[in-house]
Amino acid sequence: MSTFLIVAKREFTTRVRNKTFLLMTILGPIFFGAILVIPALLAGVDEEPKTILVVDNSFLLRGMGTIEGNRLEYFDPKLVDEQMAISKVRDNDLYDGLLFLPPSENNDPDFILRNTRLYSKGDIGMDLTRNLERRLGKAATEEKLKINGVNPSIVAQSTTIVNIKNLDLTEEGSESSSLPLKMTIGFASGFFIYFFTFIYAAQIMRGVIEEKTSRIVEVIxxxxxxxQLLLGKIIGIAAVGLLQFIILIMFSSIIYSIAGVIGILSPEISGLNTTEIASSTESQLILSDIIDSLGAFNIPKLLGCFLFYFLGGYLLYGALFAAAGAAVDSEADTQQFILPLTMPLILTLILSTNIMQEPNGSIAMWLSFIPFSSPIAMTMRLPFGGVETWEILLSMLSLVIGFLATTWVSAKIYRVGILSYGKKVSYKDLYKWIRRN
Amino acid sequence: MNAIESFGVDKQYEGHIALHPIDMEIPEGSVFGLLGPNGAGKTTLLRIINQIISPDHGSVNFYGQKIRSSDSHQIGYLPEERGLYKKMKVGEQSMYFAQLKGLSRHEARKRLHWWFKKWGLETWWDKKVEELSKGMAQKIQFITTVLHEPKLLVFDEPFSGLDPINAALIRDEMLRIKKEGSTILLSTHRMESVEELCSHMALLNNGEKILDGSVNEIRESHRNGNFRLSYRSKNPITLSLPGEVIISQNITDFNKGICIAELQSTKLNSSEIISALAPQVDTIRFEEIIPSMNDIFIKSVKK
Structure with a gap:
């Protein structure tokens, strides 16, 4: 086995076996998945059905027996007044709450609703309250329509829900699109690259410093x-990043599909039909819209490009961070070199709003050609579409050239740096090292 | 054959000369001591021989051939300040270094087990390096240096920081390895170890080689005709000697009734002096004072 591979293998295995890696890779996605799924799970859990005592003076509920699994029990308003009902609920464990609807005045449904009260013992739940509100609102609307001589069934038939489809004009034709989704994907990808470049590049740097301060490097x-040592380290850690990325994708898709099968993520996605859409709320509509346009993305292309920029950016910065590590004696001294190295990354992230507002504007375009910013800038632009093929190719080419150039420079600094101890290195020294043969 | 020959090897760092052109020969099978005060250029020379750095001028031959990077598999190097990966397991780490030196996994494992058994380290195979005591870490480092059975072993200050037991252990291993035919190059400023171990040596000072050759020859060449005579007597006896002999000291070692005289002569040898002295005193001991390496070292550096 070539020594380069032995080095890469050691970097890979020691890091993959590291507890931090396990934590980041396995718990990370579970954690993020949990954040998404648990609220949905909790909301979807059938809470213990509640029994509500109803005193319906206005007959607005028309004796409806259950509402979303909760029992409604009626008391005759002629026999029981509000105070009696309250004490009844308070004394009887059977009842969780009391819904009191006052008698109507002048046939005004608004008056009834303004004076409707829901008494509860303990927490009665947001959902039940909202369902009651919705039901009462619907009943009141029907009442009002009747008062004005309109048949509610005609209204129900003519209710129209508008959902304009966003379509992207591309060379192949048109695809439906969703702006919020594009922004989410764009920003998430850009941020992911930013985050992981930092983590892995810093890992390389720490590794170099460890080898230098312990003088292991002198033996190696x-x-x-x-x-070869430098490249072995970079490639080894790149493989770690790749593995982490693959696990992340796998986990996300597993969690996503499990969630989809169980139907907890969004009940209206599974078994979606028009009548249900008609009764859906506005937020549910956006969600279905997102799911709809997710299919419109060229996911293999997005993933492929993401992977390229993820690795490319990491390789570029990894080489530079390794050089920074070689130039110092301890981690505390790295600051003077780290700051200028991270500036382009941070700057690109700051400009991300600019990029996403105008994904094909000149700032976005230039940032995606400069190898120091292209990994973040290009992955942010890609979900929006409209990036020409030549732009992608040029950007990739410049990243490859950038990587080769920084590795060349870094190797020169690294070679000298790992063997020089004791003296604080200035940029002038680095320049001399690069020029030295 | 020489294990190492250097021809006009020099090295300059920004503004200061670390090594003036050095010609040196390290005979095959020798234990070669590279001596010199701190900053003399020993480590620089060792790094050049190990191809860690390249000289500004000159060249190095390894067993008669210009040294190549593949020769590193035939060289074992233990630098002065040595370290191991703290978080890595002992066995795994030893395997790593062995593989870097070109051993197959199988061969590396076999040899490591032999060494670990020999030095009672088996139970430490799966422990992390940070759990090792300093002495144990030094043993591991020694093992990884010699494991691939190189033709040339280079030790930079091998005994610094070792306790006497481990120092003796390492010294014995070095002698055993030498006996098996390897050449050993070590830098040190501990003169006792030179006299104990080395057959050859070179002395560096300020980047220049000021002395080299076989240890015996060097000591012989530094003979300066000093002799010491011990004889039985309560008081110093006035000695009468040929004109070429100078008596530099003649005192009583009063506790024992023994007197000691120090003589100096560049013309007469010891048997000639003895025959002149024999009738005059009751001799206990007569010896030539051969300068120690320490004396030679100090004298040469101060020159």
Missing amino acids: ITSVKPT
Whole structure:
């Protein structure tokens, strides 16, 4: 086995076995998945059915027996007044609450609703309250229609829900799109790259510093050329990143599909039909819209490009961070080199709003051609579409050239740096090291 | 054959000369001591031989051939300040270094088990390095240096920081390895270890080689005709000696009734002096004072 591979293998195995890696890779997606799923789960859990005592003076509920699994029990308003009902509910464990609807005045449904009260013992739940409100609202509307001589069934038939489809004009034709979704995907990808570039590049740097301060490097470079050692480290850690990425994708899709099968993520996605859409709320509509346009993305292309920029950006910064690690004696001294290295990353993230507002504007375009910013900028732009093929190719080419150039420079700094101790290195020294043969 | 030959090897760092052109020969099968005060250029020279850095000029031959990077598999190097990966397991780490030196996994494992058994380290195979005591870590480092059975072993200050037991252990291993035919190059400023171990040596000072050769020859060449005579007597006896002999000291070692005289002569040898002295005193001991490496070291550096 070539020494380069032995080095890469060690970097890979020691890091993958590290507890931090396990935590980040396995618990990370579970954690994020949980954040998404648990609220949905909790909301979907059938809470213990509640029994509500109803005193319906206005007959607005028309004796409806259950509402979303909760029992409604009626008391005759002629026999029981509000105070009696309250004490009844308070004394009897059977009842969780009391809904009191006052008698109507001048046939005004609004008056009834303004004076409707829901008494409860303990927490009666948001859902039940909202369902009652919705039911009463619907009944009141029907009442009002009747008062004005309109047949409610005609209104129900003519209710129209408008949902304009956003379509992207592309060369192949048109695809439906969703702006919020594009922004989410764009920002998430960009941020992911930013985050992981930092983490992995810093790992390389720490590794270099460890080898340098412990003088292990002096033994290793008797058998491995410094450039090979540097590349072995970078590639080894890149493989870790790749593995982490694959696990993340796998986990996300598993969690997503499990959630889809159980139907907890969004009940209206599974078994969606028009009448249900008609009764859906506005937020549910946006969600169905998102699901609809998710299919419109060229997911393999997005993933492929993401992977390229993820690795490319990491390789570029990894090489530079390794050089920074080689130039110092301890982690505390890295600050002077880290700041200028991270500036382009941070700057691109700051400009992300600009990029996403005008994904094909000149700022976005230039940032996606500069290798230091292209990994973030390009992955942010891609979900919006409209990025020409030549732009992608040019951006990728410049990233590859950028990576080769920074690795070349870094290797020169690394070679000298790992063997020089004790003296604080300035940028002038670095320049001399690069020029030295 | 020489294990190492250097021809005009020099090295300059920004503004200061670490090594003036050095010609040196390290004979095969020797234990070669590279001596010199701190900052003399020993480590620089060792790094050049290990191809960690390349000289500005000159070249190095390894067993008669210009040294190549693949020769590193035939060299074992233990630097002065040595370290291990703290978080890595002992066995795994030893395997890593062995593989970097070109051993197959199988061979590396076999040899490591042999060494670990020999030094009673088996139970430490799966422990992390940070759990090791300093002495144990030094043993591991020694093992990984010699494991691939190189033709040349380079130790930079091998005994610094070792307790006497481990120092003796390592010294014995070095002698055993030498006996098996390897060449050993070590840098040190502990003169006793040179006299104990080394057959050859070179002395560096300020980046220049000021002395080299076989240890015996060097000591012989530094003979300066000093002799010491111990004889039985309560008081110093006035000695009468040929004109070329100078008596530099003649005192009583009063506790024992023994006197000691120090003589100096560049012309007469010891048997000639003895025959002149024999009738005059009751001799206990007569010896030539051969300068120790320490004396030679100090004298040469101060010159």
